[in-house]
Amino acid sequence: xxxxxxLYSSVxxxxxxxxxxxxxxxxxxxxxxxxxxxxxxxxxxxxxxRNTGTIKVRQMRWGFNVQNGSGKRSMLTNARAxxxxxxxxxxxxxxxxxxxxxxxxxxxxxxxxxKKQPYYFSFAEQNVFAMAAIxxxxxxxxxxxxEDLRFCILTTSANxxxxxxxxxxxxxxxxxxxxxxxxxxxxxxVSIHGLLQPLQARTLQRWPVSTLVNRVTSxxxxxxxxxxxxxxxxxxxxxxF
Numbered sequence: 001x002x003x004x005x006x007l008y009s010s011v012x013x014x015x016x017x018x019x020x021x022x023x024x025x026x027x028x029x030x031x032x033x034x035x036x037x038x039x040x041x042x043x044x045x046x047x048x049x050r051n052t053g054t055i056k057v058r059q060m061r062w063g064f065n066v067q068n069g070s071g072k073r074s075m076l077t078n079a080r081a082x083x084x085x086x087x088x089x090x091x092x093x094x095x096x097x098x099x100x101x102x103x104x105x106x107x108x109x110x111x112x113x114x115k116k117q118p119y120y121f122s123f124a125e126q127n128v129f130a131m132a133a134i135x136x137x138x139x140x141x142x143x144x145x146x147e148d149l150r151f152c153i154l155t156t157s158a159n160x161x162x163x164x165x166x167x168x169x170x171x172x173x174x175x176x177x178x179x180x181x182x183x184x185x186x187x188x189x190v191s192i193h194g195l196l197q198p199l200q201a202r203t204l205q206r207w208p209v210s211t212l213v214n215r216v217t218s219x220x221x222x223x224x225x226x227x228x229x230x231x232x233x234x235x236x237x238x239x240x241f
Contacts, residue, residue, distance in 0.1 A: 001078050002131070002153045002170040004213060005106035006224060008033035011044055011057065014102055014128035018175050019055045035223040038216040039063045039077040045135060045151050047099040048182040055182070060099075060149040064089065064136055079134065081154045081171050081196045085189040090152070093134035095187045100130040100178065101153060105224065107213055108166040118213050119165050120224050124205040132171040132181060132196060156196065161204045172199045 011031055015022040037043050045060045063075035066089045076089065084090045105122035123129055135151040154171040162169040173181060177195040180186060207226040212218045 001108075001155055001166065001168045002106055003039070003077070003108075005037050005101075005103045005131070005170075006035045007037065007044060007103050007128070008035060008221075009104050009127040011046075011102050011128065014130075015046070015055060015057075018178050021054045034219060035221060036213050036216065036219045037062070039075065041216070043151075044102060045099050045133070045149075046102060046130070046182070047097075047135065048184055050184050053183075058149060060135055060151045062151060062153075064150055064152045076152055078155045078168075078170075079152050081132070081156045081193075084134075084154060085193060090134060091189075093136055093152075094192065095189060096184065097135045097137070098181055098192070099133050099135045099151060100173065100182065101133045101151065102128050102130055104128060106131075106170055107209070108162060108169070110165040118209050118211060119206050120209045120213075120226075121162065121169075121204050121206045122224075123203065130173050130175075130178065132173050154196065156198060159199050159204075160201045161206060165206070169199070171196050 012022075031044065034043070039062050042059045042061055045058050047056055047058065048054070049056055063077045064079075065073050066076050067073050079087070079090045084094050104127055105120050107118050107120055109116040109118050111117075132154045133151045134154070135149060137149065155168045156171050158165075158167050158169045173195065174197065177197075181192070181195050186192060208229050209224060210222065210227055213223045
């Protein structure tokens with residue numbers, strides 16, 4: 001799964017590197033450094049214009065609103081890439097409303113007895129990467145279409161670096177697939193799904209971080225600062241007795 005992530009680098013620098021039709025004057029001075037983006041919060045989303053193909057940047061809320069058979073609503077923050085085209089809640093967005101979520105890194109938690117230790121994952125040789133996601137339009141015909149836009153991050157089986165911490169991870173797209181993933185004219189589910197290739201092994205680096213990240217109100221560089229690993233701490237404690 002993907003429960004938290006961060007974005008503190010320049011989205012503009014990343015966008016200019018991969019998108020020929022990226023124009024800074026359309027995006028404005030909206031970016032702030034974020035070190036602990038959590039579900040239900042607003043975050044930066046990149047999508048393609050339906051007619052022009054120009055890359056647009058929007059602020060959307062993380063989590064789809066889904067209504068079950070009893071009429072109750074719940075928030076879904078992740079969607080499984082393996083079955084996304086078959087799920088009613090996601091199928092339409094998967095075909096017509098795909099987006100990219102720029103990020104510097106993401107967090108996962110590993111259980112040690114009754115405690116869970118957070119780990120931070122990032123690329124070893126670059127800063128910003130992009131997670132595959134879908135977005136949904138506002139519910140109800142009377143709402144302002146610029147309000148309540150929401151996104152959901154796709155997940156897949158964990159690769160070697162992540163599997164030691166968690167069995168799922170976000171779908172991190174190869175930059176070669178960015179344009180095809182965002183293209184609104186591509187609606188064939190089979191070809192779209194073919195873009196969701198597993199991240200190559202040995203691409204990510206990871207380290208343990210403070211449980212400070214567990215609190216959604218925490219949002220500072222301290223969230224990604226490396227701490228002693230639980231195994232190393234246990235060894236040190238053993239020497240004391």
